[in-house]
Amino acid sequence: MEQKTALLYVSDRTGIVEFAFELSRLGYAIVSAGATAKLLLQAEVVIEEVENLADLPEPWDMRLKMAQPRLFAGLSMPAGAADLHIGLAAINLYPISEIAEKGYLSETEVMEYVDPGASALLKAAARNFTQVISLCDPMDYEDTVSALSEFKDIHLKRRRELAAKSFSHCSYHDATVAQYLAHDWTAFPEEWVIGLKKNQDIKFGENPHQKAALYRRTGERPWGLPAAKLLQGSALSFNHYLDLETAWDLVSEQTDSACALVKHASLVGAAAGYRLSENFxxxxxxxxxxxxxxxxxxxxxxxxxxxxQIADVYLECAVAPEFSQEAAEVLKLKKDLRLITLPSSLIAAKEINIHPISGGLLVQEQNQHTLPVEIRAVTQRTPTETEMHALKFSWLIAKHTKSSAAVLSCGTRTIGIGSGQPSATEAIRIALFKSRNRHPILAPSDSLVLASDGPLSMDCIVEAMHTGVQAIIQPGGTSHDNHTVHVCNQKGISMVFTGLRHFRH
Known part of the structure; x- marks a missing residue:
């Protein structure tokens, strides 16, 4: 009867000693190498070291020794076709993601943890899953031992599942290395593998019947929303993360002190340029x-x-770069309020936006544009300095509002927002309705301005002028432009074209 052999070579040595003892009890001869072999020998597990399987040059390091043909033959060939048949391989690769995230290792030092021999052996075992049990996760050891003890073998379906998991482990490792080396996004490659690691489980998705989790990109230090720190309150929900992304992106683009309120991923209100408490x-x-x-x-x-001020109202979450010690003392009494700190959300060059669709992903460059260096007044009356300041603020707000979006502002505070509408006309009507109801009286010094994320038709201009809008900012570029400019000139409204659209879906 052919001797059963197991190859154990792991970076995550959780449970490996106990697993080796169980395999020995089941009649397996253990082959191992490197730190794994050292640990097993210290635990008095009987093993054969890889170095003894072939006459290898002494200076070779372990990664080269693991790439020897006898091991590959033992994993790849049918039982009896080679002098060594390996029926079980427990191999896992170095956690490059955690290693790269440390930040203090040089590129050369990080690459020392890439073990091509181990990766190739695991893939060889997984490829031959009908003959070899491939294991990469210590969580699978117990079930494997139970099946081997009871049935002397593992069902083909389970072998296939373990093989798929092994290939996924290798792919994740390789994708992480690729992301670490690439640093920047390569524009729309023909083939693309993304390395993601679960950051945390989320109680449920958008609705209670949907399961959910947060994943982060690997090969770099955690940044963006996965780097958020919860200072107090219960864990963030799926919907909180959607709101957080919208609100944080918006305030991060403002150079003045700014505040934004978001609910159901829709902007409720925003203000900038005042004291922080006044912004709120x-x-x-x-x-x-x-x-x-x-x-x-x-x-x-x-x-x-x-x-x-925050303590006097009902909010789900408050996020900022920091909370002063005094602020934290005030807010700790609000047990249901989640306090979150986030590092700067400045978008990395060439950062991308991914949108899942049935059977694939839509991928686009992140919208990093704000305003052209020179924006163009197309009307006879150019905006005053105060109006221009308000227009620039409103334009940035419109950028982060669901399309079609219309933002009415007085100075650098919103007074009416219409969003998520099928037309700009409907968005403007909603913004106007809100502004009339919430702010029926405005100070004469206030500059009432309108921003639209998309081009405006004549109907839109007519709706706006009946409300006392003094200045408009929009992309322009339609067949209606000459007509809308003419009407604005008649009413003394200044209008600016950006030549840039900011649709957001």
Whole structure:
């Protein structure tokens, strides 16, 4: 009867000693190498070291010794076709993601953890899954021992599952190495593998019947939303993360101090350029009927004054780069409020946006554009300095609002937002309705401006002029442009074309 042989060569040595003892009890001869072999020998497991399987040059390091033909033949050929048949291989690769994230290792040092021999052996075992049990996860040891003890073998379906898991382990490892070396996104390659690691489980998805988890990209230090730190409150939900992305992206693009309220991934209100507490008050007053239950984001450290205002209202989450010690003391009494800190969300060059669709992914460059260096006034009356400041603020707000989007602002605070509509006309009507109901009286000094993420038709301009809009910012570039400019000139409205569209879906 042919001797059963198991190859054990792991970076994650969780449970490997116990597993080796069980395999020995089941009649397996153990072959091992490197640190795994050293650990097993210390535990007094009887093993054969890989070095003894062939006459190999002494200077060779373990990665070269693992690439010897006898091991590959033992994993790849049918039982009896080679002098060594390996029926079980427990191999896992170095966690390159965790190693690269340390940040203090040089590229050369990180690459020392790439073991091509181990990867090739695991793939050889997985390829021959009808003859070899391939294991890469210590969590699978117990079930494997149970099956071998009871049935003397493992069902073909389970072998196939373990083989798929092994190939996935190798692919994840290789993708992480590729991401680490590439640094930047290569524009739309013909073939693309993404390395992702589960950051955390989420209680449920958009709805309670949907399972969910948060994954982060590997091969780099955690950044963006996976790097969020929860200071207090219960774990973030799936919907909280969607709101957080919208709000954080918006305030991060503002150079002045800014605040944004988001609910169901839709912008409720925003303000910038005032004291942080005033930004919060104005953002809340933009739509006080819908503000309760929102997520609020700030791009500056939250101080005690702002914290006291937050404590007086109902919010789900508050996110900022930091919370002062005094602010944290004020807010710790609100047990249901989640406090989150996030590092700068400045988008990396060539960062991408991925949208899953049935059977594939839509991939595009991230929308990093804000305003052209020179924006063009197309009307006889050019915007005043105050109006231009308000227009630039409103344009950035519209960029982060679901299309079709219309943003009405007084200075650098929103007073009416229409979003997620099939037409710009409908979005403007909603924004106007909200502004009339929430802000029926405006100070004469306030500059009422309108921003649209897409080009405006004549109907849109007519809707706007009846509300006292003094300045408009929009992409332009349609057959209606001459007509809309003419009407704005008649009414003394200044209008700016950006030549840039900001649709967001």
């Amino acid at each position: 008050r104005l953002a809340w007053e933009s739509d006080p009927a819908n503000a309760p239950g929102s997520l609020v984001a700030f791009n500056r450290e939250v101080d005690a004054e702002t914290a006291k």
